[in-house]
Amino acid sequence: MKMNGNLKSYLNKRRSEVDRVLESYLPGPTCEPALIHEAIRYSLFAGGKRIRPILCLAACESVGGRSEVALPFAAAIELLHTYSLVHDDLPAMDNDTYRRGKLTNHKMFGEATAILTGDALLTAAFTMIAEKGLAASVSPKKVLKIILELGSASGSTGMVGGQLNDIESQGKEGLYLEKLKEIHTHKTGVLIRAAIRIGGILGGAGPKKLSQLTAFGEKAGLAFQIADDILDVEGKEETLGKPVGNDQTRGKWTYPALVGVSRAKKEAAVLIEEALESLKSFGPEADSLRHIAYYITHREK
């Protein structure tokens, strides 16, 4: 499978849909207090790829569901993802100056506003699901299950825990693969897995399909993070929108640092093969999901 024109237009179409829902849901940039709404929009509409919501939509379609049903929930996942980026960039965390070619939120608005921006985005994710869920055709019980999926994936035993382990491990000796996989899985993998599972649940997946989607999500999520690590070594600064080699400077635990770029690439390719294998019983409705899996390890940013 190759990244082709069809996939590009699929990704663009889905990204616009997600952006439109976010745009209409959030308070406008002049809504009081204006500073927080300006700061939220600054980070949310900074040119993100919307990979997590798109995976959610494609997973919904892969089991025969209509992606419109999943759209507001998929968009809420992007709010949660953006919160994690804003907080991860903070001086006390990764202390990043650029993201997606723009100053990070705290460099632009100051540290206090950036902390509050992340808090507001995280809160908005759950609020949006509840609000859209009450108006949707989805049963309230299913909406609660989605909140539980997302909350478990992003809390202290999920994404937040992964970020803590990532910071704690920086510059430390004794790097080993199992520990790195665990950090990656929690920091990035769990939210990608949750996005895919939520799409499946909304698409009406039974237990078997849902467990196959879960396996797909786990493999693809880990491959995504390895690809990210490789881009930090091999990517172009103007495409990435942030300096190359950041991870190494900080003594971050990454796949390329541990096993070298070439083995890391192989590892990512194997994971994507395994991910695709999990979908072998799925029909052509899962083709978008399959193509995105390929794209994950072949993107340039």
Place this chain on the structure above:
Amino acid sequence: MKMNGNLKSYLNKRRSEVDRVLESYLPGPTCEPALIHEAIRYSLFAGGKRIRPILCLAACESVGGRSEVALPFAAAIELLHTYSLVHDDLPAMDNDTYRRGKLTNHKMFGEATAILTGDALLTAAFTMIAEKGLAASVSPKKVLKIILELGSASGSTGMVGGQLNDIESQGKEGLYLEKLKEIHTHKTGVLIRAAIRIGGILGGAGPKKLSQLTAFGEKAGLAFQIADDILDVEGKEETLGKPVGNDQTRGKWTYPALVGVSRAKKEAAVLIEEALESLKSFGPEADSLRHIAYYITHREK
């Protein structure tokens, strides 16, 4: 009405119930990553008064509901409140060293861990409501409404917005009462109002009772913050667990700074009278709520 033995034992009983639910819900302090769970428990079990959950329980009873029904939701409100304290104390925000007689979270665990502790607590609040809601006798639709109440109260147009305004206004000239009321209302009032409304909703309040409870919550919430400001001037450091006079040092906008301690006290007393007036059609089931209103302005910490 006076703070009496009955009220003391009511508050103690309810506080233990809330603590028990939180204790059993949260991952243990040795659960991985242990540091985040230790940090969460450090701030959550630091001797908080649990005023917001207790108001929620008392509001549930005031309309004839059983407080057991509201208990898990009330406890989740305390998770949300604790997140806001941990983040407000951060160096980029209020830069506090002590809270409740203990070092603040970031002084104890470092800034990165404190940011993540707040994030995890905020996430846990919504996750807990969804999880307990799925297991409860409450309808899933009602649970979604509760999440919406809490999310709206705490997001960018609620508590987060209030905190931003509070920080922005520090040390600025042109202090005036309407602006201060607005800051107080958003920073403290909205969450207290939401706690009371959620109790009412879970107790089965009809639209009229709910609107009376809302009015009660608005008045009592503002009185609570004025009382807090007064304690910062008149309180005892050993009782408060933090230095007295903090607000003045920082050029914070407060009631005592604006109108003097004596008028601030009068203002709080009037608000409590008005709050009690809102409950005049309520029967003796609302007595706990009435007594807590009195306690709000007569507490020593």
